[in-house]
Amino acid sequence: MNPTVSASGLSLHYGRTRALDEVELRLTPGVTGLLGPNGAGKTTLLRVLATAVPADRGSFTVLGHDPRTARGRQEVRRHLGYLPQTPGFHPGFTAFEFVDYVAILKELTDRRARHREVRRVLEEVGLGEVRGRRIRKLSGGMRQRVALAAALVGDPGFLVLDEPTVGLDPEQRMRFRELIARAGEGRTVLLSTHQTEDVAMLCRRVLVMAGGTVRFDGTPAELTARAAGRVWSSTERDPGAKAGWRTGTGTFRNVGDPPAGADLAEATLEDGYLLVLDGMGAGVAA
Numbered sequence: 270m271n272p273t274v275s276a277s278g279l280s281l282h283y284g285r286t287r288a289l290d291e292v293e294l295r296l297t298p299g300v301t302g303l304l305g306p307n308g309a310g311k312t313t314l315l316r317v318l319a320t321a322v323p324a325d326r327g328s329f330t331v332l333g334h335d336p337r338t339a340r341g342r343q344e345v346r347r348h349l350g351y352l353p354q355t356p357g358f359h360p361g362f363t364a365f366e367f368v369d370y371v372a373i374l375k376e377l378t379d380r381r382a383r384h385r386e387v388r389r390v391l392e393e394v395g396l397g398e399v400r401g402r403r404i405r406k407l408s409g410g411m412r413q414r415v416a417l418a419a420a421l422v423g424d425p426g427f428l429v430l431d432e433p434t435v436g437l438d439p440e441q442r443m444r445f446r447e448l449i450a451r452a453g454e455g456r457t458v459l460l461s462t463h464q465t466e467d468v469a470m471l472c473r474r475v476l477v478m479a480g481g482t483v484r485f486d487g488t489p490a491e492l493t494a495r496a497a498g499r500v501w502s503s504t505e506r507d508p509g510a511k512a513g514w515r516t517g518t519g520t521f522r523n524v525g526d527p528p529a530g531a532d533l534a535e536a537t538l539e540d541g542y543l544l545v546l547d548g549m550g551a552g553v554a555a
């Protein structure tokens with residue numbers, strides 16, 4: 270499949286901090302998850318792709334448009350929906366007013382058509398009933414949905430979602446996954462998260478970032494497979510474990526290099542992620 274978004278050699282420094290270091294990227298339609306520890310560079314990468322901040326070096330295209338020219342940047346923005354890590358709501362706005370404001374910025378100038386679009390996206394995220402309520406009176410989960418509605422205005426081909434499920438209760442998170450999965454039909458969605466279950470349940474592809482570079486690029490099943498044969502349980506803490514903890518049943522669950530004859534356990538995507546971060550995911554792809 271031809272990539273809809275591709276980046277090459279993207280680098281960005283903040284003073285001495287290398288927030289992005291030669292990032293290579295090829296995205297195709299569907300949902301791609303972006304995992305990585307705090308400070309890995311996820312938000313920085315998403316901000317660069319959303320044209321909120323320019324890279325120092327490297328280039329990228331979104332749906333064939335190159336943001337290095339003013340014209341190209343405008344085209345990228347026209348095809349983009351962005352949910353930032355900390356959406357800047359005006360708390361006095363109603364949900365409708367906020368999304369309408371975003372729609373104006375997205376150049377939907379015809380008032381009636383714009384209002385129709387604002388109602389459509391608010392319905393889509395299940396907020397049709399509360400669209401007249403002030404944002405400060407909405408719950409955290411509802412606010413996240415307002416932010417998603419704003420990102421969906423104008424039916425963008427490329428959706429950038431920075432930790433959209435943070436702070437949601439399990440039921441809300443599941444509903445949000447449904448919304449994102451629907452949004453990913455026919456669109457390219459790049460979503461950062463700290464929830465490995467989000468990736469396991471939602472994403473077609475997964476990228477793992479650390480220290481400003483992409484350490485893994487593959488399917489969720491391939492990431493899980495990195496930990497095959499490397500997870501085991503034991504009654505005592507195992508010195509060969511990179512990570513090990515006592516579970517609720519009293520036995521230890523270990524991830525790393527198992528000793529001979531170890532009682533192997535089934536690996537999860539989180540185990541694969543931990544091993545990639547530890548540099549143990551053999552044949553780490555970039």
Ligand SMILES: Nc1ncnc2c1ncn2[C@@H]1O[C@H](COP(=O)(O)OP(=O)(O)OP(=O)(O)O)[C@@H](O)[C@H]1O
Binds near residue numbers: 283287307308310354
């Ligand atoms: N505006 C800024 N000024 C200076 N340094 C910054 C700025 N934004 C990010 N950084 C630094 O760049 C690096 C990457 O930060 P970034 O926010 O992209 O990480 P992240 O992967 O999104 O982390 P988190 O999971 O905590 O959201 C960090 O070292 C951070 O301190």
Ligand SMILES: [Mg+2]
Binds near residue numbers: 313
């Ligand atoms: Mg971040």
